[in-house]
Amino acid sequence: MDKIIVRGGNTLHGTVKVEGAKNAVLPILAASLLASEGKSTLLDVPALSDVDTINEVLRHLNAEVSYSVNDNKVEVDAQGNLEAEAPFEYVRKMRASVQVMGPLLARNGHARVALPGGCAIGSRPIDLHLKGFEAMGAAVTVGNGFIEARVNGRLIGAKIYLDFPSVGATENIMAAATLAKGTTILENCAREPEIVDMANYMNKMGAKIKGAGTDTIRIEGVEALHGAVHNIIPDRIEAGTFMIAAAITNGNVLIENAVPEHLASITAKLEEMGVSVVEENEGLRVIGQPILKSVDIKTMPHPGFPTDMQSQMMALMLKAQGTGVITETVFENRFMHVEEFRRMNANIKIEGRSVIINGPNDLQGAEVAATDLRAGAALILAGLVSEGYTQVTELKHLDRGYVNFHQKLVSLGANVERVNDEVKVREEEAVRV
Numbered sequence: 001m002d003k004i005i006v007r008g009g010n011t012l013h014g015t016v017k018v019e020g021a022k023n024a025v026l027p028i029l030a031a032s033l034l035a036s037e038g039k040s041t042l043l044d045v046p047a048l049s050d051v052d053t054i055n056e057v058l059r060h061l062n063a064e065v066s067y068s069v070n071d072n073k074v075e076v077d078a079q080g081n082l083e084a085e086a087p088f089e090y091v092r093k094m095r096a097s098v099q100v101m102g103p104l105l106a107r108n109g110h111a112r113v114a115l116p117g118g119c120a121i122g123s124r125p126i127d128l129h130l131k132g133f134e135a136m137g138a139a140v141t142v143g144n145g146f147i148e149a150r151v152n153g154r155l156i157g158a159k160i161y162l163d164f165p166s167v168g169a170t171e172n173i174m175a176a177a178t179l180a181k182g183t184t185i186l187e188n189c190a191r192e193p194e195i196v197d198m199a200n201y202m203n204k205m206g207a208k209i210k211g212a213g214t215d216t217i218r219i220e221g222v223e224a225l226h227g228a229v230h231n232i233i234p235d236r237i238e239a240g241t242f243m244i245a246a247a248i249t250n251g252n253v254l255i256e257n258a259v260p261e262h263l264a265s266i267t268a269k270l271e272e273m274g275v276s277v278v279e280e281n282e283g284l285r286v287i288g289q290p291i292l293k294s295v296d297i298k299t300m301p302h303p304g305f306p307t308d309m310q311s312q313m314m315a316l317m318l319k320a321q322g323t324g325v326i327t328e329t330v331f332e333n334r335f336m337h338v339e340e341f342r343r344m345n346a347n348i349k350i351e352g353r354s355v356i357i358n359g360p361n362d363l364q365g366a367e368v369a370a371t372d373l374r375a376g377a378a379l380i381l382a383g384l385v386s387e388g389y390t391q392v393t394e395l396k397h398l399d400r401g402y403v404n405f406h407q408k409l410v411s412l413g414a415n416v417e418r419v420n421d422e423v424k425v426r427e428e429e430a431v432r433v
C-alpha cells in the first residue's frame, strides 16, 4: 500500500497544468454507448483509476475501448450489440458506473445496473434518475441488489422536474432522452460545466440538446447517434485544489488551463480571505498572503461553492485568522476528514451540517487516512503547512481523481514523497537474505 509523506514548510512557486475533468469524462464515456454508428474519440482524458474503471464497464457491456494513456486518448466503438448489465464489482468501485443506465436504456430498451449502496460521503440514492426514466415510459424494478429498467420500443419524451438539481440524474436523463421519441424538457436540472461538456459531446454525435448550463434543458429525440471527436474540459476541482495549494503556502502559482468562469465561486472566497487571483492568458495565477481572513462557506449546486472543494477549503481555513463556518448542503455526511484534521491538532467542531473552525491553527504532522478523494488532497494540503511529517494513507481514493498529485506538488517546490510500504519491506528482506 502506498502512502504520501509530506514535510511542511515550503512555499510553492511555478506553473502547474490542469488535466481533463474526471466528472466530465466519466459521463461522456458512458454516453459513447449511444453511438450505433462510427467510433468516438475522446481527447484530454486524464490518466485516473476512475477512467480505467469506466473503460472496464464499457468493455463488459461489449463496447471496444482502446486507451492510449500517453496520448490522453480513448477510442470507443459501441457499434456491436450491447450487453445490459453493469455488475456490482464496478459500481462498488465507482458510483459513476450508474451513468451507463440512461444510454443503455435508450439504445437497447433494457438496462440492469447494480444498486450503488452507501458511500463515504453519504447515502447517495438514485431515485431522481429512476423517476426520470419512468416519466419517459420505462418500467423500473429493484431486486436482488440490482435496478432494472425496461421499455418496449423507444422511450417517450416527457416533461421532468427534478426535486434537486442532481448532476448524475441530469446527465443520465439527458442521455436517455437523446434517443427518445419526441421532446424532453428537464427542469430544475444541474448547471455544472460538466453537464455542458457532455451536452456538447452528444450534440456532436447528432443529438439535439439545447439549454445545457441553464436550469432547463430541452432535448429533441433523434432516431440514432454516431461517434464523435471531443476534447474533455479542464478539471475545475483539480484547478481549485492547486489554487488552495498556492494560497495555503503563501506561494505564487500559475494554474495553466484553469477556466476562470468555472472557478468563480472559489476565486470569490479566496479573494475574501485576502488571496490574489489574477487571470492570465494561460490560466489563473494565485498569489498568497501571509495573513488570511476567515470566511463562511456554504456548498451548493453550481454556480454555488462546490462540495468537491469543501475539504480543501477547510484545510485553508485552518490557517486563517478568526472563526469561520463551513456548511455542507449537498451531501449528508461529507465531514469524515474533520477527525483526521483533528489528529493534526486542528481546532474544529461539527454542529449538524456545519463545522466551526477557529484559527489560525498550529498544525502538526500525523498519520492520517484519506476518507474520500478530496479529503486525501485536503490532508496533503494541510501537511504542506504542518510542523514535521504528515503521512497520508488510503491513496486509492486520491488516485480516483488526481493525476500525479505528489509529483505536481514537488514540481512546485513541495517536499512530498510517495512511498510503497510493501516494496520497502521486500527490499529490507532482500538485504537480510
Ligand SMILES: CC(=O)N[C@H]1[C@@H](OP(=O)(O)OP(=O)(O)OC[C@H]2O[C@@H](n3ccc(=O)[nH]c3=O)[C@H](O)[C@@H]2O)O[C@H](CO)[C@@H](O)[C@@H]1O
Residues within 6 Å of the ligand: 022, 023, 024, 026, 095, 096, 122, 123, 124, 125, 126, 127, 128, 129, 130, 164, 165, 166, 167, 168, 169, 190, 301, 307, 308, 330, 331, 332
Ligand atoms: C462523477 C461525478 O460527476 N460526481 C459528482 C456528482 O456526483 P452525483 O452526480 O452523484 O451528485 P448529485 O448531484 O446527483 O448528488 C447531489 C445530492 O443529491 C442527492 N440525490 C442525487 C440523485 C438522486 O437521484 N437522489 C438524490 O437524493 C445525493 O444524495 C446528494 O445528496 O456531483 C456531485 C455534486 O456536485 C459531486 O460531488 C460529484 O463529484
Ligand SMILES: C=C(OP(=O)(O)O)C(=O)O
Residues within 6 Å of the ligand: 023, 095, 096, 121, 308, 373, 374, 401
Ligand atoms: C465525490 C466525488 O466523486 P464521485 O461522485 O465520483 O464519488 C468527487 O469527485 O469529489
